[in-house]
Amino acid sequence: MSQQGRPAVVRMIPVDQIEVINPRERNSRVFAEIVDNIKAIGLKKPIVVTPRATANGIERYLLVCGEGRLKAFRALGESNIPALVVSVSDEDAFIMSLTENIARRQYRALELLAGIRDLQERGYAPKAIAEKTGLSTQYVQGILMLLRHGEERLVIAVEKGKIPLNAALSIVGAGDSDEAIQAALQDAYDSGKLRGRQLMDARRIIERRKVLGRMAGRNMPRKAPDVTSSSLVRTYQREVGRQKAMVKKAEFTQQRLLFVVGALRQLFADENFVNLLRAEGLATLPKYLAERVWPGGSAA
Incomplete structure (x- = not known):
């Protein structure tokens, strides 16, 4: 019938x-x-x-x-x-x-995302969506929360099994603060939500989310927004923010490298330390570091 x-x-x-x-x-x-x-x-x-x-x-x-x-x-x-x-x-x-x-x-994860979004836009509550799709109500509610925050990248990671839904929700709850996000990751690790490979995947996803944005990409079917002066300004500001974040990360990495080079110079000035390294067959450095520790690229 x-x-x-x-x-x-x-x-x-x-x-x-x-x-x-x-x-x-x-x-x-x-x-x-x-x-x-x-x-x-x-x-x-x-x-x-x-x-x-x-x-x-x-x-x-x-x-x-x-x-x-x-x-x-x-x-x-x-x-x-x-x-x-x-x-x-x-x-x-x-x-x-x-x-x-x-x-x-x-x-595909994007199809699931688009389907749940379409059902919600047609007025269906999470419970009704769960009944129609065979998904759990808790799962649908979590996905919809991620969608409300524009977190398509996290939704796809959840669908692909890279990170669990509750960990993704914890990341969203931390907001845009790097410290709060790292604290959320630590809490997820301590509580057993993220372990091993999932923790590594979560860190990679957060880094991509920070650099590339929360939206998943070109394949997500959605209405093209009208281009206005204010939207162009917001886009420019977001891009400037991403560029600043990349510069800040590069400067931090450079500071770490200078610290490592300085520490190695002090250590290699100690003859006892050098003799110990030679005895262990560890008296050489990668070329990139050697050129910075010693002007000629090797120990004098």
Whole structure:
């Protein structure tokens, strides 16, 4: 039965009469496998569509589920495709399509992010989104909190399993203060939220987030903002802030290097220390450091 009480039936539908209401990008390798599979053994599962009347009397359909299969049929030059025809509203068709994409076993983190955002923008509460997608309410609430703060980079890290959700929320709660963020990382480590590789991944993500910003990149589907004088000023200020942060980090690194060079010069001035290093076979330095410790690049 369809969502509106009418029995769903499988029919052969012309592929050129089907409109995709929630298109998404697809991995070329995966798509090629779908095409090859359908070419070899046929369509194992029909697509799902819902009919729509048109002014000229030509029957049209909105695709609810099965975009990959539909594209494969078109790529194979097929004119008709088996489809399960259901009667649902435009809103329900979009939601069914969206949640089917989110609930797939293999999805891209950006697709999940976009799907949850779309459901929220359509007025769905976290509990309703969780019910429609099979995700936990706590997980959806956490993702939505990250999205409200524009933390797409952290959302993707969570989806890829690089860091746990509760650790990402701790990082966001720390704000923009480097000290507070480092304290949040330390707390996450002490509490067992971040250990080993995850701690290293978290540090890399925070560094990229600091330098490149919180947004994930070009692939995230979102409306292009209007360019205004104030937005240009904000963009300029953000870029200046990033440049200042890079300069500050470079200066800090240079100070550390000068400290190391000074310390090595003092140590290598001690003959007893040098003899000990020679006895252990450690009397040489990397060329970069040697050129700074000794003017000629080697011990006199």
